[in-house]
Amino acid sequence: MSGAAPVAGERLARVVFALLVLACFAAFLITQRLKHTPTAVQEFKLTNVLAPAANGESKEEHIAFKLARADDVTVTIESSAGNEVATLVRDLPTPRYRILSLRWNGREGVAHGYATLRRADGYTTLLPANRGRLAPAGEYRVRVSLREQGHSVQSPRDFTLVTR
DSSP states (O other): OTTHHHHHHHHHHHHHHHHHHHHHHHHHHHHHHHHTSOOSEEEEEEOSEEOOOTTSOOOOEEEEEEESSOEEEEEEEEETTSOEEEEEEEEEEEOBTSOEEEEEOSBOEEOOOEEEEEOTTSOEEEEEOOOSOBOOSEEEEEEEEETTTTEEEEOSSOEEEOOO
C-alpha cells in the first residue's frame, strides 16, 4: 500500500506538467498571432508644430493615417488635458489601407463640412471648416474613433500649437 501513494502522486505531477506545457504552447501561439495582427489605425503622420499666422494666412496641422479595416471614423483634436477641442469629421466612411489625409486650421469647434483638395497624383486631402476661435497655445493630440469597431486610438505623439 505504501508504494501506491507515490505512483498516484507521480501521475498527478505528470498531468499537471503536461497541462502547463500545453498552456505555455497555447500562450505562445496567441502571442504570435497578436504580434502579427495589424493595429487598427496605422501610419499616423503629424507635423510637429502648428503656428497659424495672424495675417489670416492659413497654416494647418497635417494629419494622415490609414485603417486596417474599413470603418466610419470620427477625428477629433484633444488638448493635453484630454479635452476635446475640435471635431474634424464625424462618422466618415473610410476604406481600409487607404490614407485619410486631413488638415486642422487650429480653430475650435465642430467642422461644418469640409472642402476636398485633390492633387494630380490622386492624393486627396480633406479640409474641415472649423470656424470657432483659435485654440490656445499648447500640446494637442489626434483621436480617431472607429464606430463599427467600438474603440478609439490616440495619435502616438502630440504636436504643438503656437499662437502669437
